[in-house]
Amino acid sequence: QSVLTQPPSASGTPGQRVTISCSGSSSNIGGNYVYWYQQLPGTAPKLLIYRNNQRPSGVPDRFSGSKSGTAASLAIRGFRSEDEADYYCAVWDDSLSGYVFGSGTKVTV
Amino acid sequence: QVQLVESGGGVVQPGRSLRLSCAASGFIFSNSGMHWVRQAPGKGLEWVALISYDGTNIYYAKSVKDRFTISRDDSKNTLYLQMNSLRSEDTAVYYCGKREWELPSYWGQGTQVTVSS
Numbered sequence: 001q002s003v004l005t006q007p008p009s010a011s012g013t014p015g016q017r018v019t020i021s022c023s024g025s026s027s028n029i030g031g032n033y034v035y036w037y038q039q040l041p042g043t044a045p046k047l048l049i050y051r052n053n054q055r056p057s058g059v060p061d062r063f064s065g066s067k068s069g070t071a072a073s074l075a076i077r078g079f080r081s082e083d084e085a086d087y088y089c090a091v092w093d094d095s096l097s098g099y100v101f102g103s104g105t106k107v108t109v
Numbered sequence: 110q111v112q113l114v115e116s117g118g119g120v121v122q123p124g125r126s127l128r129l130s131c132a133a134s135g136f137i138f139s140n141s142g143m144h145w146v147r148q149a150p151g152k153g154l155e156w157v158a159l160i161s162y163d164g165t166n167i168y169y170a171k172s173v174k175d176r177f178t179i180s181r182d183d184s185k186n187t188l189y190l191q192m193n194s195l196r197s198e199d200t201a202v203y204y205c206g207k208r209e210w211e212l213p214s215y216w217g218q219g220t221q222v223t224v225s226s
Contacts, residue, residue, distance in 0.1 A: 035211070037154070045216055056214060096171065099211075
C-alpha cells in the first residue's frame, strides 16, 4: 500500500463542495510540495494542482489545494458531473528518494 | 504544443526484456527532466523513474531499481525505459511525462506492457 493515504471514494452533489484528503508523514508531505492529478476513465492523468496550491493555466479555479503539516487536501467547489474521475495526490519522499502517489480517490456524483 | 508519444509496448514473457520509447515534440527536450509513471490494470498510478534535463540525476522506484534503466537521446528528442528481468507485476500502462516544477505536467497517451507466459 502507498505511503500516502487517500479515501478510496467520495461523492458529491452538483453544486456542492467536495474535499479529498491525502495523509502522509514528515518524510513526504511534511517537507515537500504536493501535486494533485485528475484521471478520467481511459485517459492519461491531468495536472490539477502543483506545489501545494498552484493551478496550471487552464485549470478552473473551482479546484484548489492546501497543505497543513503532514496532510494535504484537494477541494472542488461547485461540483459538476464532468468532475467524476479518479484523483491522486503525489509528492517526493525523502526516505525513499523517489516520488510516491496516493492510492487514489474515485469521486462520483 | 507539447506532444509525447510512447511506443515499444507489447506482450513479453517473464524474465525477458523490453525497451520503451517516448518521442517528444513541441518543447525544448534537452531543457526538460522526464518521468516514467505506470498504472497496472484497475490500479492506481505508480511513479517509476526520473531523469534530469542533462541526464546527470536519475532516480528509480524501489520496485524497479536494478532492473529498469531510464535514458535519453537529446539528438532524437526521445526518452527511453529499458526494462529487464520483467515480472508479471510489471504489467501496466506506461506513461512518459514532461517534468515541470517537480512532477509531470504533460503526459503521453501510454503504452501497454503485458508480462505473461
